[in-house]
Amino acid sequence: xxxxxxxxxxxxxxxxxxxxxxPGYDPIHPRRYxxxxxxxxxxxxQISGYQLALKPKKTGGPYGWHVxxxxxxxVTEADVEVLVWSDIVKTSMxxxxxxxxxxxxxxxxxxxxxxxxxxxxxxxxGPMIAALYPFVFLLAELLLAxxxxxxVSELVAYAHPALGWVAGLGVIWAxxxxxxxxxxxxxxxxxxxxxxxxxxxxGANPPELEARMxxxxxxxxxxxxxxxxxxxxxxxxxxxxxxxxxxxxxxxxGLPAKAARLGFLSLGQVVPMVSFLPKAKRLRADLHYLxxxxxxVWVDVTAxxxxxxxxxxxxxxxxxxxxxxxxxxxxxxxxxxxxxSPTRWKELRWKFFRLHFQYLCAFDRPGDYDYFQITAGxxxxxxxxxxxxxxxxxxxxxxxxxxxxx
Numbered sequence: 460x461x462x463x464x465x466x467x468x469x470x471x472x473x474x475x476x477x478x479x480x481x482p483g484y485d486p487i488h489p490r491r492y493x494x495x496x497x498x499x500x501x502x503x504x505q506i507s508g509y510q511l512a513l514k515p516k517k518t519g520g521p522y523g524w525h526v527x528x529x530x531x532x533x534v535t536e537a538d539v540e541v542l543v544w545s546d547i548v549k550t551s552m553x554x555x556x557x558x559x560x561x562x563x564x565x566x567x568x569x570x571x572x573x574x575x576x577x578x579x580x581x582x583x584x585g586p587m588i589a590a591l592y593p594f595v596f597l598l599a600e601l602l603l604a605x606x607x608x609x610x611v612s613e614l615v616a617y618a619h620p621a622l623g624w625v626a627g628l629g630v631i632w633a634x635x636x637x638x639x640x641x642x643x644x645x646x647x648x649x650x651x652x653x654x655x656x657x658x659x660x661x662g663a664n665p666p667e668l669e670a671r672m673x674x675x676x677x678x679x680x681x682x683x684x685x686x687x688x689x690x691x692x693x694x695x696x697x698x699x700x701x702x703x704x705x706x707x708x709x710x711x712x713g714l715p716a717k718a719a720r721l722g723f724l725s726l727g728q729v730v731p732m733v734s735f736l737p738k739a740k741r742l743r744a745d746l747h748y749l750x751x752x753x754x755x756v757w758v759d760v761t762a763x764x765x766x767x768x769x770x771x772x773x774x775x776x777x778x779x780x781x782x783x784x785x786x787x788x789x790x791x792x793x794x795x796x797x798x799x800s801p802t803r804w805k806e807l808r809w810k811f812f813r814l815h816f817q818y819l820c821a822f823d824r825p826g827d828y829d830y831f832q833i834t835a836g837x838x839x840x841x842x843x844x845x846x847x848x849x850x851x852x853x854x855x856x857x858x859x860x861x862x863x864x865x
Contacts, residue, residue, distance in 0.1 A: 472837045473688040476537040477518070477719070479679055481705075483696025483729075484653040486548045489522040489541035495819055496524070496539070500831045502821035511835060516540070518682075528835030537835045538687075542675045544701075547667055552652045556635050559648055562655040563597055569658035575735040578858045582731060582777060585766035589811065590654060590732070596647035604634035646812065657697065657732060662739025664704070676705045683718040689839045691722045696768070696815065699728035699759075700742055703774075707745035710754055721755040722840030724833060725788065726818040727765055730774035735859045744864035747780040750787045756841040757787035760818060760828055763852075764795035764808070767815040771853045779857035780864060789844060790853040791828065798822040 480492060493513075500511045510529040516538060517525050523540035554562065570576040570590075580587045612627025642648040659665065664672070682690055694702030706723055714721070734742050749757065761770040773790050775781050795814065796804055800823045807814055819830055829836075833843060 472533060473535055473839050474533075474837075475687045476535060476689045476691060476834070477682045477685070477687045478537055478539040478691045478693060478834050479542055479675070479682075480539060481542045481675070481692070481694045481698035481702050482545070483698045483727075484548055484656060486545050486552055486649075489543050489545065492541055492819075493522075493524050495816070496526070496831075499820040500526070500835075503825070503829065503831050506821060506823055507825060507829065507832075509832075509836075511831060518685075526835045528831070528837075530832060530836045533837035535835055535837050539834065540678070542678070544668070544671050547671060548656075550667075551656050552649070554652070556639055559651055560597065560601070563594060563651060566651070566655045566658045567594065569661060569736065570654075573661075573735075573737050574860050575737075578860055579731055579735055582772050582854060582858055583769050585763075586729060586732070586769055589650070589767045593647045593650035593654065596645060597651060600635065600638040600647070604631045604638070607631070607634055653697070654732070658736060660738060662733050662736030662742065664741065668701075672701060672705050672708075675701075676709050679705065680709060680712070680715070683721070684715050685719075687719045689720045689722060690718075691724060691834065691840060693724045693726065693834070694728070695726045695818065697729055697733075699725035699774075700730045700733050703730070703749055704742060704745045706755065707749045710752055711748070714754060720839055720841065723749075723755055723757040723788075724840060725757070725759045725774075726830075727761055727768040727815055728759060728774055729767070729769060731769050731772060731777055731859070734774065734778040734780075735861065737861045739861070740863055740865040743778055743780045743859075743862065746775045746778055747782055747864055750775040750780075750785045751782045753786070755787075756839075756844070757789065758840055758844055759788035759790045760793050761790075762793040762795045762814075762817070764804075765793075765814050765817070766811050771850050773853055773855045776855035777857060778859045779862040781855075781857075789847065790849045791844075791847065792850045792852070793818060793822075793828050794826060798824050798826045798828070800824055 497513050504511045512527045514525045516523040518538045521543050523538060526537045526539060528535045608627040608631035611630045612623040615626040616623030639648060679690060679692065692702050692706060702723060733739050734746060761768045763770045771790060771792055775785060795817060803823050833840060
């Protein structure tokens with residue numbers, strides 16, 4: 460892929476920007492992202508020598524904030540909106556213990572039966588270890604509960620043979636309930652629901668999610684002609700593949716006259732976890748379409764240190780749907796081991812969930828990736844990465860066994 464060229468996108472300072480942030484599979488209230496932006500933005504501003512100021516949002520939408528960035532002698536106003544689907548996530552997670560174990564079986568069948576798990580493992584080991592974690596942990600919990608139940612059953616049977624099985628089953632159920640209560644420490648149920656949500660329809664989007672994505676598209680479209688210099692869509696984790704489909708639909712409709720410049724920043728993406736499934740035909744078609752568009756700039760940022768993302772995997776190329784005229788994404792690395800000091804890297808190295816959110820946080824040795832300069836600075840996404848070559852270590856080998864498109 461050719462680097463972004465100055466001829467394609469002439470220099471233009473951004474005075475007003477609208478940012479649409481699409482979270483991953485997250486049941487937590489979006490105020491979390493405002494507080495994360497405030498805290499980490501102030502830290503990055505001190506490190507990098509610029510200023511950020513947050514205020515209540517000035518635009519419509521369910522949740523967001525306004526940020527003023529003073530950088531490189533320029534002042535930029537940005538309105539950030541979180542495109543909320545946490546209510547859908549919460550509903551999908553509202554399952555009991557038995558239903559979750561049924562999910563485990565169905566999800567294992569979806570990935571193993573389709574062969575996707577083996578092809579995904581050939582790309583990156585990290586996200587596949589993360590994917591196996593809830594399966595192993597939940598099965599280990601079940602085994603421990605059954606062993607404890609069997610032991611109690613044997614003991615009780617000596618005194619009251621008829622009560623042995625009852626006591627054993629009671630212990631099993633009590634332990635499984637206890638394990639579920641403690642899941643906020645280990646996240647096994649949470650991750651199981653996450654993978655199951657993507658796999659439940661073989662990679663196709665559930666109807667309630669498609670409806671929400673339509674609403675998101677309309678919000679972005681309305682902002683295109685609202686006087687902003689740049690519209691920036693940020694998709695994090697599984698929010699990245701939602702953004703791909705939303706933006707593909709937006710561009711198929713045709714952008715309005717005098718529309719703002721459009722940028723797409725995907726962070727810590729896990730696109731192959733969905734695009735490699737047999738019924739992800741819509742997503743594969745959207746990847747194919749978006750990758751050749753001349754109406755936006757798409758920069759994909761991952762890091763090998765993020766064990767939950769498909770680091771440096773070009774999501775279009777590895778899915779095997781790259782068109783001959785492919786332009787996007789520009790795949791670059793956040794290089795955690797270089798952009799974080801040795802002390803900070805040592806502190807975070809084994810905090811896998813925290814590292815998956817590092818893209819939204821401060822770096823004490825920042826390189827050319829700075830989330831706050833991208834979202835609140837005077838350069839558009841295109842200008843910031845003009846002439847930036849893609850990472851030499853990116854993976855472009857087609858690996859999906861399913862390449863048919865809607």
